Amino acid sequence: MGDIHRYLREYYMPHIWCPGCGHGIILGAVLRAIDIAGLDQNNVAVISGIGCASRATGYVDFCTLHTTHGRALPFATGLKMVRPDMKIVVLTGDGDTAAIGGNHLIHAARRNIDITTVVFNNSVYGMTSGQYSPMTPTSRFATTAPYGNLERPFDLCALASAAGATYVARSTAYHVRQLTTYIGRGLAHKGFSFIEAVSQCPTYYGRRNRLGAAPAMLEWQKRNSISIEQAKDMEPAEREDKIVTGEFVNQTVPEYTEVYAQLIGRLGRQGESR
Amino acid sequence: MSAVPEPTSAATGRSRLLQGNEACAEGAIAAGCRFFAGYPITPSTEIAELMSEMLPRHGGRFIQMEDEIASMAAVIGASLGGAKAMTATSGPGFSLKQENLGFAAFTEIPCVIVDAQRGGPSSGLPTAPAQGDVMQARWGTHGDHPAVAFCPSTVSEVFELTVKAFNTAEALRTPVILLMDEVVAHMREKVALPSPGEVRVVDRPRPSVPPGEYIAYGPPPGAPAGDDAYVPEMADFGTGYRYHVTGLTHGKNGLPIGPGPEAEFLVRRLSRKVEKAAPQLELNRNELVDDAEYLVVSYGGAARSALRAVRLAREMGVAAGLFRPTTIWPFPFQAVASLAAKVKGILVVELNLGQLSLEVERAAAGHCPVQQYGRVGGELMRPSEVLDALLRLTGRKV
Numbered sequence: 001m002g003d004i005h006r007y008l009r010e011y012y013m014p015h016i017w018c019p020g021c022g023h024g025i026i027l028g029a030v031l032r033a034i035d036i037a038g039l040d041q042n043n044v045a046v047i048s049g050i051g052c053a054s055r056a057t058g059y060v061d062f063c064t065l066h067t068t069h070g071r072a073l074p075f076a077t078g079l080k081m082v083r084p085d086m087k088i089v090v091l092t093g094d095g096d097t098a099a100i101g102g103n104h105l106i107h108a109a110r111r112n113i114d115i116t117t118v119v120f121n122n123s124v125y126g127m128t129s130g131q132y133s134p135m136t137p138t139s140r141f142a143t144t145a146p147y148g149n150l151e152r153p154f155d156l157c158a159l160a161s162a163a164g165a166t167y168v169a170r171s172t173a174y175h176v177r178q179l180t181t182y183i184g185r186g187l188a189h190k191g192f193s194f195i196e197a198v199s200q201c202p203t204y205y206g207r208r209n210r211l212g213a214a215p216a217m218l219e220w221q222k223r224n225s226i227s228i229e230q231a232k233d234m235e236p237a238e239r240e241d242k243i244v245t246g247e248f249v250n251q252t253v254p255e256y257t258e259v260y261a262q263l264i265g266r267l268g269r270q271g272e273s274r
Numbered sequence: 275m276s277a278v279p280e281p282t283s284a285a286t287g288r289s290r291l292l293q294g295n296e297a298c299a300e301g302a303i304a305a306g307c308r309f310f311a312g313y314p315i316t317p318s319t320e321i322a323e324l325m326s327e328m329l330p331r332h333g334g335r336f337i338q339m340e341d342e343i344a345s346m347a348a349v350i351g352a353s354l355g356g357a358k359a360m361t362a363t364s365g366p367g368f369s370l371k372q373e374n375l376g377f378a379a380f381t382e383i384p385c386v387i388v389d390a391q392r393g394g395p396s397s398g399l400p401t402a403p404a405q406g407d408v409m410q411a412r413w414g415t416h417g418d419h420p421a422v423a424f425c426p427s428t429v430s431e432v433f434e435l436t437v438k439a440f441n442t443a444e445a446l447r448t449p450v451i452l453l454m455d456e457v458v459a460h461m462r463e464k465v466a467l468p469s470p471g472e473v474r475v476v477d478r479p480r481p482s483v484p485p486g487e488y489i490a491y492g493p494p495p496g497a498p499a500g501d502d503a504y505v506p507e508m509a510d511f512g513t514g515y516r517y518h519v520t521g522l523t524h525g526k527n528g529l530p531i532g533p534g535p536e537a538e539f540l541v542r543r544l545s546r547k548v549e550k551a552a553p554q555l556e557l558n559r560n561e562l563v564d565d566a567e568y569l570v571v572s573y574g575g576a577a578r579s580a581l582r583a584v585r586l587a588r589e590m591g592v593a594a595g596l597f598r599p600t601t602i603w604p605f606p607f608q609a610v611a612s613l614a615a616k617v618k619g620i621l622v623v624e625l626n627l628g629q630l631s632l633e634v635e636r637a638a639a640g641h642c643p644v645q646q647y648g649r650v651g652g653e654l655m656r657p658s659e660v661l662d663a664l665l666r667l668t669g670r671k672v
Contacts, residue, residue, distance in 0.1 A: 082308070086512045
């Protein structure tokens with residue numbers, strides 16, 4: 001493994017993430033996975049939306065695109081369509097992906113376009129200082145849920161799977177080696193790959209819900225994570241507060257830009273024969 | 275293998291009976307457009323349909339996105355990958371695209387947005403003409419930003435101005451709006467399409483320095499010292515030039531910055547680069563203006579009725595003339611100002627309650643009276659209505 005510092009714009013540090021934030025661990029996993037995969041640094045585009053996680057694109061030395069809130073996937077789709085040779089990585093947060101960008105997530109998954117999406121899920125809108133997101137568990141507190149969250153959170157991996165993503169996995173900032181492996185498999189996968197990375201926000205989510213500092217929140221990720229196999233034998237009520245980690249989907253389906261290239265080839269041959 | 279329809283070929287060098295929307299698609303292909311993302315909406319849908327057929331035949335790519343916002347986003351992503359890219363929409367979709375249109379303006383990513391205006395507000399009158407998006411084309415996205423918008427009145431002009439929209443977007447690195455209306459979008463006319471070699475095609479300025487020396491938003495090498503209106507060179511993603519593109523206010527290296535002189539410089543430079551190019555962009559197709567005592571200002575579909583009214587007025591002995599800007603943004607301020615100093619009155623004819631007329635009033639600056647004649651019920655005004663309004667302006671009894 002090489003030195004991942006070569007993938008960082010260190011001249012643009014310090015970063016904006018709070019002490020104890022899990023996002024740096026997850027970004028490290030992304031960079032290690034890219035390094036292990038041996039990707040050409042010039043041929044990788046990293047694209048993000050808006051939010052704490054999405055600020056990651058400023059810190060990494062690739063072709064980087066920091067777009068509008070929720071829209072990283074359609075920007076990525078346009079780029080991938082005209083540059084199918086490039087490796088496209090989308091880094092995004094839970095509000096960016098599951099709320100404002102939810103429609104784009106399901107359609108990128110449905111098309112099976114070759115984009116690797118890593119969701120930094122810290123259960124809260126951190127950039128705007130702690131409002132509840134579609135990933136905030138029921139009854140947890142946020143600045144806009146002062147009496148506890150009345151809504152139900154998404155199971156993002158189930159959503160991506162149902163929408164047709166062809167590689168789907170979940171891990172946590174605590175399980176960083178497992179997370180790196182899954183991101184690597186997502187990068188190697190031909191098609192839409194989706195990795196949910198559970199992160200911690202001690203500043204807003206942790207403090208408001210009395211979850212302790214970052215080490216305690218990482219401990220919580222360790223204690224509450226269960227494998228897909230373990231989850232199978234548990235009642236839904238038992239699973240409620242658990243993080244189910246593992247690979248949910250890994251299948252081969254024709255990839256969208258390859259199918260489009262075949263169309264161009266077919267039309268070109270017809271043109272010659274005319 | 276499925277049956278494939280006969281190809282529509284761009285710029286065949288012969289006359290064809292074309293709809294405005296068809297001429298737009300033909301113009302786009304001739305200008306080098308190789309990516310289109312869109313979402314179905316009346317009255318612009320034919321453009322998407324044609325692009326879906328033509329693009330893969332020209333080695334380009336078409337995608338129907340999940341919504342208007344995504345279409346605008348995909349166009350920007352494709353342009354960053356080096357493709358000339360376009361989307362087409364109408365009123366409600368134009369509203370949805372505004373945030374990403376501002377992103378393209380701020381990050382200087384060339385692209386073309388077609389808005390075939392229909393009756394509004396809201397869902398309005400989907401198959402009826404209007405010109406209610408004139409100010410939205412200028413100020414629709416938040417924040418100070420440059421705007422370029424072209425307004426065709428004929429099907430041939432749709433082809434011509436679509437090519438010009440791409441060339442301008444590329445040369446200035448800015449989004450360009452082709453502001454059509456339902457009249458022009460759905461009307462059919464005979465068009466003499468140029469041969470491919472006859473179409474002047476402009477490409478964005480690409481880096482003239484190696485990646486190590488490239489400064490994404492810096493002045494191009496050779497720019498005069500103190501140039502505050504420059505167009506930076508643009509590297510395609512995936513060509514060895516690694517840099518950052520962000521909708522946050524950014525410095526010359528593309529990375530986010532805070533408030534201060536550098537932010538001030540950036541926002542001013544973007545407007546200046548378009549202002550500086552305004553004289554080259556200006557194109558007014560005037561009729562009978564030289565000796566005119568009364569001036570009609572009109573554009574797009576409305577200008578067709580206005581032209582007829584001007585000719586009828588001449589037959590009645592009224593020295594009327596038509597000033598028809600095809601570039602409405604930047605507004606041809608000086609041209610209107612100098613005419614306003616010569617004529618006795620100006621009538622602005624447009625399918626709205628008074629939008630471009632506000633600019634005309636500003637340019638006229640009290641030198642002559644300015645009146646507006648508008649319709650907002652989804653019907654193109656008749657020449658006789660315009661004539662009546664013109665005669666009222668002259669003080670004649672109607």
